[in-house]
Amino acid sequence: MTATPGLWPLVGEGEAETAVWCYDNRVPGPEIRVRQGEPVRIVVENKLDEATTVHWHGIRLPNAMDGVPGLTQPPIKPGEKFVYAFTPPDAGTFWYHPHADSLRQLGRGLAGALIVEEPETIPVDRDILWMIADWRLKPDAQIAGGFGNAMEAAMSGRVGNTVTLNGAVSNGVAVHAGERIRLRLVNSALARIMALRFEGHRPAVIAIDGQPCETHEPVGGRILLGPAMRVDILIDMRGEPGRRYRVVDDFYDGLAYWLTELAYDSNPPLRKHSSDAPLSLPRNPLPEPNLDTAEHHVLKLQGGMMGGNGMMGMGMMGVGMSHGAIWAINGMSMTGDGQADMPPLLTLQRGRSYRLTIRNDTAWWHPMHLHGHSFRVLRRNGKAVPHHQWADTVLVSPHEAVDIAFVADNPGDWMFHCHITDHQASGLMVVLRVT
Amino acid sequence: MKRRIFCLGAAAIVLAGPMPAVAGELIHATLYKNPQCTCCEGYAAYLRKNGFSVDVKPSNEVAEISREAGVPEKFQGCHTMFVDGYVVDGHVPADIVHKLLSERPPIAGITLPGMPLGAPGMTGTKASTFTIYAVTKDGTPPKVYATE
Incomplete structure (x- = not known):
């Protein structure tokens, strides 16, 4: 995997491509899918003109693989490589990003998903990833400077003006009536907190930060997703064929917008009755803390x-x-x-x-x-x-x-x-x- | 509800263009503030008692709006207001805003950097003189416009 400057069409057709920093010339970086308990080896090459590292966010791995410059490894200098090797103990939705010059490196696009698959998957029709990122773009679609503004640092951070889904502003996501989707939500923004509502739908949370929880509907149907958080949801497509339903983020007062729409094709429902059986994921091998002696x-x-x-x-x-x-x-x-x-x-x-x-x-x-x-x-x-x-x-x-x-x-x-x-x-x- | 928020900052600058101020009536101002900051509301309330009508707009890009308007980062206040063709950044006392609007100097606007204690809309007791700077869009360094 190579960290490199690149160009990517964040805002879509007909608009200028945005100069970004990215992994393997794409935004987000490659969706890495590995198996729980099986060794992973990833070679990271640095073609940026500044040092970097990769942090495998949420993976319980040996300290030397954690990707914190100066603390767990020397920084990867321009032109150098570093081999990350670990065996993920937990299945779930994780992600990776630099831990060096984080404001600029993450803010310019260096991020990707790391999905650790369960040995046996749950029965869903589709397993989809939404990497949600936030950018501060100028009218020419280029990333605005001003990283590290002291006023922003003392307030809510550098929240941007353009939210992308899997590397592009999204006008809609195609879905079929009747299908059940496992949707992996990843907030890879620098600072934007999100509160997502799926109009006309009732998503159920099955995992948080990769770790399975008891399946439940979020309070008020609102999924709160801070930077770096992941939430896996199960969502039954019970909308009408041919219709569109908004996915709304209304976290900041007075600044609600819609992230995308669930765009139903006109085909009849896949099945007459979607399963009501709540699905849950197998637990990961996490040690339970002893609260009496903690x-x-x-x-x-x-x-x-x-x-x-x-x-x-x-x-x-x-x-x-x-x-x-x-x-x-x-x-x-x-x-x-x-x-x-x-x-x-x-x-x-x-x-x-x-x-x-x-x-x-x-x-x-x-x-x-x-x-x-x-x-x-x-x-x-x-x-x-x-x-x-x-x-x-x-x-x-x-x-x-x-x-x-x-x-x-x-x-x-x-x-x-x-x-x-x-x-x-x-x-x-x-x-x-x-x- | 906005479809997407691309270029909101740029749109905001256009919206905040010059508005005529009419003598004897309220002077209209548009104030951009962080949606989660409460002190800026205190400043808006203060201005309303001092001859202004204030439209408060939440924005996650106040720093960028302020920079675009000509205020260098080190001179930024915690919110950015547009009034009668000028930018007024931070907790500038109302008499100095009135002075700006009557003198009409050839500058982009004025700023009271940071959030000094005791400034209008702020809590606390004033500990030292407020220095309000004039800013321009041509890159010349800010100069002292007024002290209070």
Whole structure:
């Protein structure tokens, strides 16, 4: 797989192609499909003119394969190669992206899906991937500069103006009445949070961040998808042949738009009655944390605009920030690609269960991602989270406290950071060490 | 509901073109703000008490709108307003906006960088002098327009 500059028709026919950075000359990068428990070997060649790495987001792999420059590997310099080799223990929907110069490399298009197939698939008519990306384009369809804007970093990050589905603005996705689709949703945006509704349809969530959950309908039919999150849904095409149904994203107040439409062909339904049997996926071999003996820590997310007592300017005095950070976790901040010499925020004993309370003391949303592990999402503001949910990236709303738990079974130094990339690069990033 | 949001920033600039201000009546302003930032509403409320009618529009691209309007990144305020052909960035006091509209200098507009405590619409107590800069579109560095 080669990281390279390229051109891609993001906004469609008749419009200029957009200069992007991409894998194998396409956006998104190649859809990599592998089998659960079978070794994978991927050679990444860097044809960019700056160093890169690849992070296999959500895969529980050896630390040296995690793709964090300076922390788990030397950066892949221009013209060099790096061999990633691991055996994915979990089936599910994962993805890959750089962990170097993340704002520009991810923001210019370096991302792709990594799908780990179950040994036996569930009975659906089609298994479809939607990589949803967000771009800030100028009127000539080229990517606007201004990455790392300090005001945006202190607010909701660089949210764009053009949302693409599998690398292009989508006018519709062809579907047939009566079919059952497994739809794998991946949010590969730098900063855009999405809340998707499928008009006229009732999707059921079967997996979150690759990890199966109890099959359930999302609250209000709205699927919340922060940057880096994945949700697998089952959706029965119960619409009328020939009709079109919108897929709406209404996360930001006053800025709703439609992502695409489900465009039914005129053929009669595939079957008279779609199966009512709720399908669920086989569980992955995740160690269940022991909540009776788990050690508890509080991780406070701090900083940003409107932080603390009403308002904060830039720079944020008082929480011990360094490197010009705008954000911090318990007063510690890594910025940019990270500082490998910074001590870990927590040192965890290998094999031990941990419960972490992620307490958002800021006025902004944060999708918090832990490398090398998946964790149970236990409670939000003290209230139990239903459906036995696991995640590797948990969306924490302003002033919310989310309890997670996991077994620290994977040795190494692991990043824990916000996946709103501007926040990550400006301080909302620390290392947790498993010894 | 928008079909897609491609080029919203560019469209916003066009929409925000000069509007006639009529003496004795409210001066119309259009204010672009982050949909999740609440302090900008405080500034709009302040302006409404000081002779303006303010149309508040949420946008995820305030930084880009501000840059396009001529405000360099280091001089950006947290929201961007267009009034009578000028850009006014950040929590600029109303008397200075009125001064701008009566003097009508040949500039793109004015900005109060950042979110200083005690500025109109902000909480906190004013800790130091506010310096409002004049910005242009020709690339010349911002100059001090007013202090308060």
